[in-house]
Amino acid sequence: MGGRADEIVLWPLGGIAFVQPPARPGAVLWSIAAGPLVNAVLLPVTIGAYIVAHAQGLQETNPDADHFLHAIAAINLILLLFNMLPIYPLDGGQILQALLWFVIGQATSLMVVSIIGMVGVVAFIGLAIYQEEWWLGVIAAFTAFRCWAGFQQARVLARLEQPPRHRDAACPSCEAHPLKGPFWQCEQCGARFDTFTHQAECPGCGKQFPTTACPECQRAHPIWAWYDTDEKSARAEWEEPEQR
Ligand SMILES: [Zn+2]
Ligand SMILES: [Zn+2]
Incomplete structure (x- = not known):
């Protein structure tokens, strides 16, 4: 099973690709890192274009174009920084999950980033109220929804990760199915x-x-x-x- 981006959700700050996790964290890491990498490559290009144009005196000859180049560079930088926040399902949060996956497994890593994401939701809500910015509230709601879904998925994965059991036998006292294996x-x-x-x-x-x-x-x-x-x-x- 390979990774595939099967859903692109458009929201105020651009597209986020949701990747169905394949079995290996390395593949997930690459599929998620692609987005921020594009932003990172564009960073010196957009900033360089603005600096060169500014030095050529574009502000005097064409202030609109100068302003436009400045805005492009700024938006790209903000997008990159925002996406790298370790808040699931932002790219930074998904990268964090893939890195944790190497250490603590898929289910637990998804559980951890979902909980960190919920902390991020609280921060977004506080910032939305403080700044009186409605779009921060939208991001908070979106993040909360995705974190909740991630949390539920982590619970399903945790159940699947558990070792196989004898389904046909059950303890008469506690009804637990015994583990399969030479125990x-x-x-x-x-x-x-x-x-x-x-x-x-x-x-x-x-x-x-x-x-x-x-x-x-x-x-x-x-x-x-x-x-x-x-x-x-x-x-x-x-x-x-x-x-x-
Ligand atoms: Zn028992
Ligand atoms: Zn014996």
Whole structure:
């Protein structure tokens, strides 16, 4: 799965490309960094054009053109600085998320930048009231909406990142599905195995364990108690494709 910009939302300060995250943070980083990089490349061009024209005396010969070049350079600089604020979903916030992704994973990094973004929303609202600028309020509302969506997406991702579990078995006490993997060790021969694929019988020495302790709540139950004994509902679960 590669990154693709599938939605461009126009708002007062230009376009922001929302990129569907591919599995790797490096690819995300490049797809997001493209926008600010263009602004950064344009920066010396626009400022240089203004300085050269100004030195040639454009202010006297054509004050409108001089003013225009100044405005272009200023807008580009402001856009670059604004976009680099580490507030999700601004480019700076998305770059921060991609960088954090390397360290703490996709779900947690999205969670972190969504919360930082909410702090940014509060700052935008305060600034909007203080400056009496309606467009700052629009940005605050837009940022809040995107951060909330990011927060919800992070929760879904966190659930998907969790290790696989035995969906067919559940603890009779706390109803937690046990993790898939060799997390149980035989006290007799030391073999590590998944007791739910071996029905509480050690594959090393054949010892049958009378009870299996729940890793979540520590209470022990016989292995059969972990399974739905109602044959009808068990069959219904089997025939119904597992849904996420
Ligand atoms: Zn339990
Ligand atoms: Zn054993």
